[in-house]
Amino acid sequence: MLHSEELQKNPKLYIFLPLYYTLWMDSVLTPTEISEMQKLIDRQLWLSKPEKMWLLDKLDPSKGPDPKELKSWKKKIKSIELNHLHGLSHIGAALVKQQDEDIIIEESIHRDLQEAEEALGLLSREAGYTFKSGHQTITTEHNEDRSFNTQKMTEVLDGDQANLIKKVKAVISDPTFAYREFDNLPDQREQVLQWCQDLAKQGFGAWAFPEYAKGKNDMKGYFTIMETLSYHDLSLVIKFGVQFGLWGMSVYFLGSEKHHQKYLKDIGSLKLPGCFAMTETGHGSNVRGLETTATYDHTQKTFTIHTPNPDARKEYIGNAAVHGQKATVFAKLIIDGEDYGVNAFVVPLRSEDGKLVEGVRIEDCGRKMGLNGVDNGVIYFDNVIIPKEDMLDKFAAVNGQGEFESPINSDNRRFFTMLGTLVGGRIGIPRSALSASKTGLTIAIRHAEKRKQFGPEGGEEVPILNYRLHQRRLMPPLATSYALHFALRYLTQRFLDRKEEEAQEIEALAAGLKAYSTWFTTATLQECREACGGKGYLSENRIDDLKNDTDVYTTFEGDNVVLMQLVAKNRLTEFKQEFGNMNMFTIFNFITAQAKTSIVEKNPITVRNTDSAHLLDFGFHLNAFVYREKAILSSAAQRLKKHIDEGMDSFDATNVAQHHLQNVAQAYIERVVLEQFQKAVEETTDEGCKSALKQLCQLYALFTLEKNRGWYLEQGYMEGVKTKAIRKEVNQLCWEVRKNAMALTNAFDIPENCIAAPIAMKD
Amino acid sequence: MLHSEELQKNPKLYIFLPLYYTLWMDSVLTPTEISEMQKLIDRQLWLSKPEKMWLLDKLDPSKGPDPKELKSWKKKIKSIELNHLHGLSHIGAALVKQQDEDIIIEESIHRDLQEAEEALGLLSREAGYTFKSGHQTITTEHNEDRSFNTQKMTEVLDGDQANLIKKVKAVISDPTFAYREFDNLPDQREQVLQWCQDLAKQGFGAWAFPEYAKGKNDMKGYFTIMETLSYHDLSLVIKFGVQFGLWGMSVYFLGSEKHHQKYLKDIGSLKLPGCFAMTETGHGSNVRGLETTATYDHTQKTFTIHTPNPDARKEYIGNAAVHGQKATVFAKLIIDGEDYGVNAFVVPLRSEDGKLVEGVRIEDCGRKMGLNGVDNGVIYFDNVIIPKEDMLDKFAAVNGQGEFESPINSDNRRFFTMLGTLVGGRIGIPRSALSASKTGLTIAIRHAEKRKQFGPEGGEEVPILNYRLHQRRLMPPLATSYALHFALRYLTQRFLDRKEEEAQEIEALAAGLKAYSTWFTTATLQECREACGGKGYLSENRIDDLKNDTDVYTTFEGDNVVLMQLVAKNRLTEFKQEFGNMNMFTIFNFITAQAKTSIVEKNPITVRNTDSAHLLDFGFHLNAFVYREKAILSSAAQRLKKHIDEGMDSFDATNVAQHHLQNVAQAYIERVVLEQFQKAVEETTDEGCKSALKQLCQLYALFTLEKNRGWYLEQGYMEGVKTKAIRKEVNQLCWEVRKNAMALTNAFDIPENCIAAPIAMKD
Structure with missing residues (x-):
């Protein structure tokens, strides 16, 4: 030879x-x-x-x-x-x-x-x-090995909403809800309307409304419906949200009994499709500056709704391009030439047969990056006259004498109070976003379990989920999706139980969680797309739609960057109030001193403790998060004060500190998320679920600490040996969690027909 | 009153x-x-x-x-x-x-x-x-104030390719290249084919080919064409790249004179549309494992091309679903039952009238997230017979006796040498990606300059580009796009001038820059989308297409994660070779000692030097980047060695270190990018351009240091005071660069009809 x-x-x-x-x-x-x-x-x-x-x-x-x-x-x-x-x-x-x-x-x-x-x-x-x-290695032999009962975990996740969730899942698993490829916009929009009508017929549209409107008076259920529908088509969810959430709830929360009686039933049954017309071309984030006018005419007892200039046209309005018959329009109320700030009015757009009302001009927003099943439009009003009773008058009204009346004296404050009642949107959206993340992770993890590529010399190819970097791409998002699940459940409950004095705190919490969750979704779906390679790029595997449909979640219901600034400002105010009537100077000094000395963890031993038991300890995690939250908040406050003391305009000072303020908001939200996740772990009774959740919670905590390690090192809260040890621990947790990964996504219990991606089909 | x-x-x-x-x-x-x-x-x-x-x-x-x-x-x-x-x-x-x-x-x-x-x-x-x-603030009054001549900057960017760039721009500005909305896939695919034909007619397709094939023999020009076309539709670019780059260059670089004579002219004129059929369903990244077979029959002097199992079908093949008539097919060559590894063959798919060749089955990949103007398909071969002369025989052939012949003895090495000649794809893609980033940044920055929102109490609203966070979103990517421009120009030149012994280094450089640039593009276009708010979500404003079309750039021409691992392995090998025949143990010790002691910057004064002149110093930047590159490389090498010494399988050891290895690759690429940017600044003669570029280079350097600050702090290379000072300097540079932002994007000189976004139109 x-x-x-x-x-x-x-x-x-x-x-x-x-x-x-x-x-x-x-x-x-x-x-x-x-x-x-x-x-x-x-x-x-x-x-x-x-x-x-x-x-x-x-x-x-x-x-x-x-x-x-x-x-x-x-x-x-x-x-x-x-x-x-x-x-x-x-x-x-x-x-x-x-x-x-x-x-x-x-x-x-x-x-x-x-x-x-x-x-x-x-x-x-x-x-x-x-x-x-043959060449066996640890990497080759690692595999799925779940440590808990999947069904039990689903029960933990669903809680008291389990029945409603099952009901919604049954509906979206019906063959009439099968996904289709659409040839054109009108076709897609009609299908989505049809689906909404099916849901309305089964009572889901009116769920949050009073019983006389065929509702269940169940706001909690409404959020559950939004969240569960989000396993299906997201255009459907947004169309549903526009009709029953934005249009319906604006009438419900901003109107009075007469409006409820007049409209809610037809809104809930979708007999009366409508819009929520707030955003204008010129004013998106800064809604206080809306320019549409509603001028009161006391002789006729009417309002004239008018678009005074092209920038004041209503833009991106869902349901406007084709289906909407009425709209809640936000406009500056003018009485006798006096401007009483932004108020809400029900304004007709189209007759029942779809003909535009005189004075209303509508343009189609056309094709969008995603959500093409929703017919967004641009609306111009040319002196459209509506009767006096169509002003939504819960917070302000024109009385019999043609005078303005309101329990809230400041126009600004009244407007923000009105907006506050609509904070539900900032709960529904992150919950919808989270469902999309869960679907994306389910697809990417199933694919990674089946897909084999490379292997040791002479050995078999290895599931890509066994590669450490692939784990690093998918395991921390999996942990975070669990973390956010509990955080959003907490937010929802706080919102449902809210007392008046908690309103601002809950608004800030909703704003912050909305921003944090939707950014998480964008990043996670991007990771899922790349993790599925070329397969992830094919539309049939659904990441295309999930990603493109949710991309605008970071923008609508409040631009994330703007929301984070609002959260930070709320934190600064709370910070001030917490200290009652202490002088601001004193507070800063007090906090700084406290931050510098009283944090017990910041001692020479702890800053370099790399003991695994310590690194995995819930107490260590929460302390570190709380420390960061407080220290960043107080340093931001100090910094603003310093600039202003030096003569800087406060607007400039806030601008200079924007990046800092974003961190204030982020640190706050991360603390809340961790706190709620830890609480959920502790409240879990099933041992298998509890320990799997505990591991996820540790991963969320350590991954977040690792992400923020630059800050901890700068502060001297940790030394390099410790942050390195944390990185190693994160890698190890990813390796461990990988064994539960399939089961953890199965526990989301997403209907198989909704997942639908060929690469994710169970064999 | x-x-x-x-x-x-x-x-x-x-x-x-x-x-x-x-x-x-x-x-x-x-x-x-x-x-x-x-x-x-x-x-x-x-x-x-x-x-x-x-x-x-x-x-x-x-x-x-x-x-x-x-x-x-x-x-x-x-x-x-x-x-x-x-x-x-x-x-x-x-x-x-x-x-x-x-x-x-x-x-x-x-x-x-x-x-x-x-x-x-x-x-x-x-x-x-x-x-x-009225309420004037610094934030209100800040505005555009360019410090250089835009046209001069365009000259700096275009260099010796200016004429060709102008020529290509003229073509894509022609009304026949106007963007259209497409009703369906076939329509879009035909338009893109038509555009490609127009380009071929004007000689752009054959640009890199020899003169007898109507080419200009100008490979550098080919890259320039790809890059410039990328201001227009990206489906067009990819279709162009598939035809003239992948299909054409595979014949050119893997075939011999007879193939060139037979095919190149018809490829360049697009008379013969073709494919590059490498990827299989079962083997994407691990192409060494391809399973398609080409079995030699010496009696007939033919090869039989065959797909032995469904996983071996060719997948995602551009030009395959509709237009391709032939394909370069990569298949394992079998002679007398002996496997000679993967080789390349020209295989017919369709006749000129579009009828499929017997034995060829093609499925359409259908709708994708983007690039829907490219007809990707799946190909199965059922014993398709081709003549012996259609084996592309530059690196291997079957001789007259029916025996295998090759100058390269190892099958693996031969295959990777073949792949190496095709590295051009990893230059064309990042250059195309960079053009897309430039377009996105142009749109987002113009919008941010025009869009006003919020303002000081009682004052006017402020252009959103005056907000610090908005600057932080857009200015570092703007600086990075300039940095990458020069880095990719350097890569191209290295590739064109390459000597055999540099091949591996250049392949690694191309792989790393491909990954780094395409990730940058994905992140930048995401930022641009969000920075343009709802407007960014409307398809008419083009970020939709830019983002979705380029999303797969991180996957094709080599999955980025896999490429970064390759780069790291190349670095480890170079590291070994640099030290000649020193024992590996000795090298590790030597490097560690060197990293620990000889870096002069790591002295107690420098680690906390927050002097602005120091922080802005090119020397400081490059030293810090080089230090990181060397230290990470040596620590990764040490770590691998330690694991293996402790008895870990090398496959497992590499897996454990994957995250570390990714950082090795990243640190290497970042050093190269900075080095080339600094060089470009120094070589710029126009003073205005030079100082604007210098500022961008400082921003790129400091932003990157800030991003990596966790690592520098862990290493003790910097202290917290210094990383904080760097953050402040980054903010300040963003504020300064903002004044040049419009001019810096105008200097890209992207044709207005290609930008096309209504929000970015010049008034």
Whole structure:
């Protein structure tokens, strides 16, 4: 088989074969490698001169083995029965023995060969795998191995909403809700309307409304419906939210009994499709500056709704382009030339047969990045007259004498109070976003479990979920999605139970969680897309729609960046109030002193404690989060104060501190999320679920600490040894959580027909 | 006007009006605030009992001012001529004087009022703006103020390719290239084919080919064309790249003269549309594992191309679903039952009239997240027979005796050498990605310059580009896009000038820059989308397409995560070779010692040097980048060695270190990018351009250091004071660069019809 004369003459030369094969296998020999080999050959006194020549020739690219010869070497070597794994020189020795039992290989030869291998940077033992069939490694053998009962986990997640969730899932699993590919916008919009009508018919639209409007008076259920529908098509969810949430709730919360009686039933049944017309082209975030006017005419007892300039047109209004018949329009109320700030009015857009009302002009927003099943439009009003009773008058009204009346004296404050009642949107959206993340993670994790690529030399290919970087891409988001699940459940409950004095805190919490959750969704779906490679790019695998439909979640219901600034401002105010009537100077000094000295964790031992038990400890996590929250808040306050003291305009000072303020908001939200996750873990009774959740909670905490490590190091709260140990712990937790990954996504219990991605189908 | 009896009786009470108005303006009074006010009132001995009662009543929500009264207060206060800005008590005093010149306000009253304001947390001076018209701030007044000649900058960017760039821009500005909305996939695919044909007709397709194929023999120009076309539709670019780059170059670089003569002319003219069929369903990243077979039949002198199992079908193949007539197919060559590894063959798919060749089955990949103008397909081969001469035989051939011949003995190495010749794809793609980023940034920055939202109390709204956070979103990417421009120009030149011994280094550089640039594009376009708010979500504003079309850039031409691992492995190998035949142990020790001691910057003074001149110094930047690159590389090498020494399988060890290895690659690429940017700055002769570029280079450097600050702090290379100072410097640079932002995007000189977004149109 090996025709080389030299090998036949002196079978002892076979000892070089595995090494030579390995050297030629993957790369051209470098001059260094050749000289290293020359040294080795020179040292072998048992070689004859022709043998040395032959061996040297075989290192020369022009005289080295041709492809066929190289293959024959490999076959020869593989013919040796390798029970155990050996180094290259031992495989070579076995080859020699195979030729001639009696040849003795001196120990010094082995030593010389091993030294050469080392100098060449070869891992002799590893290289041996090339010649062995099968190569098991820890990475190969790692796999799914769930530690809890999936159904029990679903129960933990669903809580008291389990029945309603099942009911909604049953509906969206019906064949009429099967996904379709749409040829054009009108087709897609009609399908989504049809789906909304189906949902309305089954009573889901009116769920939060009073019983006389065929509702269940169940706001909590409304959020559950939004969240569960979000496993299905997101255009449907947004259309649903526009109709029953924005349009319906604005009438419900801003109107009085007469409006409820007049409209809610038809809104809930979708007999009366409507819009929520707040945003204007010129004013999106700064809604206080809306310019549409509603001028009161006391002789006629009417309001005239008017768009005074093109920038004041209503824009991106859902349901406006095609289906909407009425709209809640936000406009500045003008009485006798006096501006009473922004108020809400019910304004007709179209008749029942779809004809536009006189004075209303509507343009279609056209194709969008996503949510193309929602017909967004632009609305212009040209002196549209509505009756006096169509002012939504819960917070302000025009009395019989044509005078303005309101329990809230400041126009600003009245407007923000009105907006406050609509904070539900900032709960529904993050909950919808979270469902989209859960679907994306389910798809990406199932794919990563099935998809195999690369593997150890001579071994089988490995599921990509066994790769550490792939785990790092998907496990922290999986942990965070659990964390957010509990945080959003908490937010919802706070909102439902709210007392007046908590309103501002809850608004800030909703704003912050909305921003944090929707950014999380954008980032997670991006990661899922990339983690699924080319398959993730095909529309059939659904990440396309999930990503594009949710992309605007970071913008609507309040631009995330603006919301985070609002949260920070709320925190600064709370901070001030917490200290009652202490002078602001005193507060700053007090807080700073406290931050500097009273935090027990910041002692020389703790800052470099890398003990695993300590790093995994809930107490350590929460303390670190709370410390960050407080310290950033107080430093932001100090910084603002310093700038202002130095004569800077407060608007400029706030601008200079914007980045700092964003961190104030983020640290606050992260603390709340961790706190609620820890609480949920502690309240879980099933042991299997509890310990799986605990691990996820640890991963969320440590991953977040790792993300913020720059700040902790700057503060001296941790030293480098500790942040490095945290990184290692995160890697280890990812490796561990990976075993539960499939089960943790299965516990979301997303209907298979909603997941729908071919790459994620269960075999 | 103010009907209150008390005010009429004692005009001195007017002094409270501005304070009262301010308190009621934005919030409900808290108990603390009320008690603070009570204390203030109590101290005013000049007040009568009824006056005190009246003042206290006006703090009570049920007796406080109604909306109309509040408005009348404001009008009253605004009637005062406020030339300078005053505190609230001084405005109050002016009101008193307006009523009665003779009333004296004692200094003690001012003092008491100011104390109360302070205790209430009011910024008296700021509150005064409510009553003043106009309020100028630094934030308001900041604006565009370019410091260089835009045209000169375009010349710096275009370099010696300026003429070709102009030529391509002229073509894509032609009305036949106007963007269209497509009703369906076939329509879009035909338009893109048509555009490609137009380009081919004008000679752009054959640009890199020899003259006999109607080419210009200009590879550099080919990249310029790809990059410039990327300002237009990206489906067009990818279709163009598939035809002339992948299909054309594979024939050019893997075939021999006979193939060039036979095919190149028809490829360049697009008479012969073709595919590059490498990826299989089962093997994307791990292409070494491809399973398609090409079995040689010496009696017939043919190869039989076959898909042995469904996972071996070719997938995502561009041009395959509809237009491709031939394909370069990568398949394992089998001769006499012996596997000679993956080689390339020209295989027919369709006849000229579009009929599928017998044995070829093609499925359409259908709708994708983006690039829907490219017809990707799946190909199955059922024993398709091709003549012997259609094996692309530059690196391997079957000789007249039916024997395999190749100058490269190892199958693996031969395959990777073949792949190496195709590295051009990893240059074209990041350059295309960068163009898309430039377009996105142009749109977002123009929008941010025009869009105004919020402003100081009583002042005008401010362009959102004046907000610090908005600058932080857009200025670092702008700086990075310039940085990458020069880095990719450098990569291209290295590739064009490459010598054989540099091949691996250049392949690693291309892989790393491909990953780094395409991730940058994904992140940047996401930021641009969000920065444009709802407008960014409308398809007409183009970020939709830019984002969705480029999303797969992180996956194709090599998955970014896998590429970064390859780069890291290359770095480890280079690291080994750099030290010649030093023993690996010795190298690790040497490097560690060097990293620990010889870096002069790591001295106690430098680690906390926050001097601005130092922070902006090019030398400091590059040293810090080089230090990081070397230290991470050596620690990764040490870590791998340690694991292996402890008996860990090398496959497992590499897996454990994946995250670390990704940082090795990133640190390497960032150093190269900075180095090339600094070089480009130094080589710029025009002073205006040079200083603008210098500032961008400083921003790129400091932003990157800030991003990596966790690592620098862990290493003790910097202390917290220094990383904080860097953050501040980044903010300041963003603020400064903002002035040049419009000009810096105008210097990209993207044709207006390609930008096309209504929000970005010049007025």
